[in-house]
Amino acid sequence: MKIYEMTNDQRIDYLIKSGNLTDEQAAFLRAGKPISQDIADSLSENQIGTFGLPYGFATDFLVNGKEYLVPMSIEEPSVVAAASNGANRVKKSGGFTVKTSPHIIYGQIVLETNSADKLEILQQNRQEIIDLATAARPSLQKRGGGVVSLTFEIIADWNEILIGVNTVDAMGANIVNSMLEAIAPHISKLTETDVLCSILSNSGKSQLVDVEAKIDFDNLATKKMPGQEVAERIVQLSQFSKHSVMRAVTQNKGIMNGIDAVLLATGNDFRAQEAAVHSFFSTESGYQPFSDWQIMDDQLVGRLKMPVEIGTVGGAIKAMPMAQLSLAIMKINNSQELQAVIGAVGLANNLSAMRALVTTGIQAGHMSLQSKSLAISAGAVGSEIAAVSKELNRTKNYNLQEATKFLQKLRNE
Template identity: 65%
Template sequence: MKLYELTDEERINYLLDNNYINNEQADLLKSRTPLPEDLADSLSENQVGMFGLPYGFATDFTVNGKDYLVPMSIEEPSVIAAASNGAKRIRNSGGFTVSVSDHIVYGQIVLESVTDDTLDLLKQRHDDIVKFANDAHPSLFKRGGGVRSLEFHNYNDMMELEIGVDTVDAMGANIVNTILEKTSKEVAAITGCDVLCSILSNSGVGQLVTAQADVDFDQLSTKMMAGSEVAKRIVQLTKFAQVSVKRAVTHNKGIMNGVDAVVLATGNDFRAQEAAAQAFASQTGKYQPLSNWKIVDGRLHGELIMPVEIGSVGGAISSMPMAQLSLAIMKISDSRELRAVIGSVGLANNLSALRALVTTGIQAGHMSLQSKSLAVTAGAIGIEIELVAAVLNKQRDYSLDNAKKVLKELRNK
C-alpha cells in the first residue's frame, strides 16, 4: 500500500520502523496531545486551550543528494500531496540542488536629535561599537556567531546603525534584540543622541536560499499532453506572473503553502517568514514571482530565490515537543540544512501548482483531496467520511448540498 492509503497509526509505525522517530515520539503522535498545559501557558497569554492543525509529512525529497521526509502542518490536504508530487518528479530527474547563504540577521538602532558631527563620532568609534555588541551576547560569540557588519545611514534628522549579526542556528530575534538594546546605551553615550528604537529587521536579506531543479519532460506529461508542451506552458505562465502582479501574488502563495507548513511544523515564526518573503518579492519596486522556470538543454529548469528566516534551536523550537519531532524526522543537523529543505519544498509546491494550472486545472486534484473535509462539513462521521468522499470524487460534484444529499442516501440505505 502507498503511504497515503495507510491509517494514521500505520503511518506512525512506518516512521518508527524506519528509524525516523523513537518509541517516545511515536507515543507523542498517538496521544494527540501536542503541548503540555504548562508549556502552552508559557507560550501564549490568556491561554484556554489548543487550536489544532493536521500534522503530516511529504515524501520523495532528495536535496543535495540526501533523502528526506518533510513534516508539514497545514489544514489543506492538497498542499502535502502537491509537495510530494512535485518532489517525486524532481527526484526522478536528479533531485534538488540548493545553496544557502550565511545566517545574518540585521538589526537597527535609530537615533534622533542627531547633529552635524554624529556620523563622524560613530565612524571614529566603529570598532568599539562592534566590540560592545559582541560582548553583549558572549555565548553567541563563543559559538562562532557575532557581529559581521556595522553600517551608518543618515536620514537628515535621524541616524540608523545597521548591525548584521550571525546568529548561527538560532532564528535570532531575541538574540539580536538583546544585543541592540544593550549596544544602544553605549551609542547614546558616545553621540549624546536620543535612541528612538532598537529592533531587528525581518527583511531576511541576509538569509537567502537558492533552490534549483531540472525536470525531465517525461516527468511532466499527462494522458492528454506531451511533457515538452507542459514545460512550454509552465514557462509561459511564469512569464505572465512577471508582468501581472495579481498572478505573481497567487504564484507566490503556492510557494508559501509549502514553506509555511514546514515553518509551522518546526516551531518557527511563520509571520516573520511571510514578511521576509513578500518584502523580497517587492525589492525591485514591482512585485515579482519568487521562482522562475525556463527550458534549458531540453529540460525544464526551475530556480527559487527567497529568504528563509528560521532557526533550528532556541525559543519555542527547543521547547515544543512537536517541533523537536519534526527535526528528528528530517534528521536535520543545523539551520542551514533546514533552510535548504524548506526552499526545496517551496519549489516542489510551485511545480505542482503550475503543472496543474496548465493541464487539468487546479480544481481537479484539489477538490478530490478536499472531499473528506466536505463530507465532515456535511455531517459525516467515522466510516461515513470515506464513503461520502468516494461518491463525491466519482460524481465530481463537490457542492455542500450534494455532500448532504449523498450522506442522507447513505444513511437511508
C-alpha cells in the same frame, strides 16, 4: 499500499521502519497530546486552550543528494500532496540543488538626528560598540557566531546604526534585540542624542537560499499532453507572472503554502518569513514572482532564490515537542540544512501548481482532496467521512448540499 492510503498508525509504523522515528517518539505521536497545558500557557497570553492543525509529511525530497521526509502542518491536504508530487518529479531527474548563505540577522538603532558629526563619533568608537554587543551574548561566539558588521548611515531625518549578527542556528530575534538594547544607551551617550527605537529587521537579505530543479520532459507528461508541451506552457505562465501582479501574487501564495506548513511544523515564525520574502520581491519595477522557469538542454529548469528566515534552536522551537519531533523526522543537523529543505518545498509546490494549471486545471485534484472536509462539514463522523468522500469523488459534485444529501441517505440505509 501507498502512504496516503494508510491509517495514522500505519504511517507511524512506516516512519519507525524507515528510521525517521524512534519508538519513544512514535508513542508520543500516538498519545495525541502535542503540547502540555504548562507549555501552552507559557507561549501565549490569556491562554484558554490549544488550536490544532493536521500534522503530516511530504515524501520524496532529494536535496543536495540527501533524502528527506518533510513534516508539514496545514489544514489543506492538496498542499502536502502537491509537495510530494513535485518532489517526486524532481527526484526522478536528479533532485534539488540548493545553496545557502550565512545566517545573518540585522538590527537597527535609530537616532533622532541626521548629523554626519554624530556618525563620525560612532565610527571612532566602532570597536567599543561591537565589544559591548558581544558581551551581551557571550555564548554566541562560542557557537561560531557573533557580530559580523556595523555600519552608520543617514536616512532622511535620522541616523541609523545597522548591526549584522551571525546567529548560527537560532532564528535570532531575541539575540539581536538583546544586543541592541545593550548598546543603545551607550550610543545615546556618545552622540548626546535620544534613541528613537532599537529593533531587529526582518528583511532577510542575508539569509538567502538558491534552489534549482531540473526535470526531464518525460516526468512532466500527462495522459493527454506530452512533457515538452507541458514544459513550454509552464515557461509561458512563468513569463506571464513577471508582467501580471495579479498572477504573481497567486503564484507566490502557492509557494508559501508549502513553506509556511513546514515553518509551522518546526515551530518557526511564518509571519517573519512572509514579511521577508514579499519585501524581497517588491522591486522598483514592481512586485515579482518568487520563481522562474526556463527550458535548457531539453529539460525544464526551475529556480527559486529567496530569503528563508528560520532557526533550529531556541525559543518556541526548543519549547515545543512537535517542533523537535519535526527536526528529528527530517534528521536536520543545522539551520542551513533546514533552509535548503524549505526552499526545495517551495519550488516543489510551485512545480505541481504550475503543471496542474497548464494541463488539467487546479480544481480537479484540489477538490478530490477536499472531499473529506466537505463530508465533515455535512456532519459525517467516523467511517461516514470516507464513505461520503468516496461518493463525492465518484459524482464530482463537490458541494455541501450533495454531501449532506448522501450522508442522510447513508444513515437511512
